[in-house]
Amino acid sequence: xxxxxxxxxxxxxxxxxxxxQSKNIAVTxxxxxxxxxxLADFKAKFPNLTIITGGFSxxxxxxxxxxxxxxxxSKSHPDIIPFISNETHIIGDIELFAKxxxxxxxxITGSNGKSTVTTLLGxxxxxxxxxxxxxxxxxxxxxSLLSEETELYILELSSFxxxxxxxxxxxxxxxxxxxxxxxDRYASFGDYQAAKLRIYTDCEYIVFNRQDPILxxxxxxxxxxxxxxxxxxxPEAGHFGLIYDQEWILTKGTERLIPAKKLQILGQHNLANxxxxxxxxDGIGLPMDKMLAALEDFKGLSHRCESxxxxxxxxxxxxxxxxxxxxxVTALTGLGAEISKQWILIAGGIGKNADFSPLIPxxxxxxxxxxxxxxxxxxxFQLFSKIVPCFKAIDMEEAxxxxxxxxxxxxxxxxxxxxxxxxxxxxxxxxxxxxxxxxLKL
Numbered sequence: 517x518x519x520x521x522x523x524x525x526x527x528x529x530x531x532x533x534x535x536x537q538s539k540n541i542a543v544t545x546x547x548x549x550x551x552x553x554x555l556a557d558f559k560a561k562f563p564n565l566t567i568i569t570g571g572f573s574x575x576x577x578x579x580x581x582x583x584x585x586x587x588x589x590s591k592s593h594p595d596i597i598p599f600i601s602n603e604t605h606i607i608g609d610i611e612l613f614a615k616x617x618x619x620x621x622x623x624i625t626g627s628n629g630k631s632t633v634t635t636l637l638g639x640x641x642x643x644x645x646x647x648x649x650x651x652x653x654x655x656x657x658x659x660s661l662l663s664e665e666t667e668l669y670i671l672e673l674s675s676f677x678x679x680x681x682x683x684x685x686x687x688x689x690x691x692x693x694x695x696x697x698x699x700d701r702y703a704s705f706g707d708y709q710a711a712k713l714r715i716y717t718d719c720e721y722i723v724f725n726r727q728d729p730i731l732x733x734x735x736x737x738x739x740x741x742x743x744x745x746x747x748x749x750x751p752e753a754g755h756f757g758l759i760y761d762q763e764w765i766l767t768k769g770t771e772r773l774i775p776a777k778k779l780q781i782l783g784q785h786n787l788a789n790x791x792x793x794x795x796x797x798d799g800i801g802l803p804m805d806k807m808l809a810a811l812e813d814f815k816g817l818s819h820r821c822e823s824x825x826x827x828x829x830x831x832x833x834x835x836x837x838x839x840x841x842x843x844x845v846t847a848l849t850g851l852g853a854e855i856s857k858q859w860i861l862i863a864g865g866i867g868k869n870a871d872f873s874p875l876i877p878x879x880x881x882x883x884x885x886x887x888x889x890x891x892x893x894x895x896x897f898q899l900f901s902k903i904v905p906c907f908k909a910i911d912m913e914e915a916x917x918x919x920x921x922x923x924x925x926x927x928x929x930x931x932x933x934x935x936x937x938x939x940x941x942x943x944x945x946x947x948x949x950x951x952x953x954x955x956l957k958l
């Protein structure tokens with residue numbers, strides 16, 4: 517039995533198996549599921565690999581000296597912890613990456629917006645002709661990106677990945693924002709924050725959101741040589757923000773960079789994402805003119821406040837990536853004033869033990885009605901029906917048709933569920949595609 521055990525036969529586990537194979541190191545891979553999604557790929561790529569499915573083998577766990585956990589599984593998983601010895605070292609794929617990487621790393625996390633910022637900064641680096649690799653929690657796993665030719669790595673990192681990372685030393689790192697999420701995994705919001713804050717350990721430059729209710733106080737205790745902030749207000753010298761002079765303008769200190777109206781991405785939250793990307797890029801020396809050209813071209817991500825179409829005077833927006841309360845708060849705040857009338861919100865799914873009450877004032881202010889789907893529909897109905905008309909739908913098609921019947925010209929319909937999708941769909945992408953397909957069939 518091998519002493520290195522990979523837990524999880526998903527994309528991350530596959531990248532870890534490839535990594536160890538490249539070094540001729542034998543490993544065992546285990547998964548609690550009988551038929552994990554990539555089981556066939558593992559068997560085809562690694563014919564000599566020991567694969568155990570259908571449960572976590574006590575014998576394998578007992579003998580493991582190194583446990584490489586997929587981020588979807590907590591390092592304190594109750595089916596694993598009792599069966600590993602005190603000598604077992606638990607890490608994840610980002611720790612393996614950190615021990616190998618030679619080029620500078622930009623590390624990006626946050627409750628919301630990290631995929632947009634990671635992608636946008638990647639476009640800025642490409643425009644500057646950098647040999648850049650982009651991935652992590654987004655796109656390719658970090659280990660699959662390793663290359664001697666790469667000049668810069670831009671990684672989106674989740675709190676799950678940061679839990680098992682000790683050796684990462686980013687050139688520059690950011691926490692974009694902090695809001696309640698994953699309370700089905702963490703004992704408290706404080707534990708979730710602590711996992712996120714690990715991204716700043718041993719980084720050279722810190723970028724943070726000065727308007728976040730939590731981060732500025734935490735940053736005041738940091739002793740790093742350089743702190744760079746961004747926010748939707750007038751910035752101090754060397755920091756990034758907005759000024760108003762007959763129109764909104766993105767600035768670095770007093771230096772005017774680009775009028776907000778030139779951006780193709782929607783909402784105030786995306787202005788914050790743009791400013792965060794500029795702060796990160798500036799911190800690693802990307803030319804400002806190249807970054808601004810990339811920003812002007814950037815159309816945003818699918819499923820993140822994505823404009824689907826306008827029909828009968830009603831705007832339809834897909835924010836299926838809004839998988840937590842903070843994301844939907846951000847979407848409603850950012851898009852609230854983008855239309856002449858009101859929004860019909862489609863929400864619901866797996867609530868992850870979240871507190872939905874921060875949505876109440878925004879639903880009251882911006883929404884004509886709410887249509888609810890998924891396992892949290894009744895909980896959300898009890899919350900919102902006191903302030904706006906609420907309706908339940910059995911599936912996405914019914915939700916879209918109900919929203920269409922409620923909407924008036926000048927209104928918008930926003931899919932921003934504030935919940936995970938896994939009760940009805942394989943992932944948020946499938947949920948967003950279902951929404952778009954139903955809308956386009958109207």
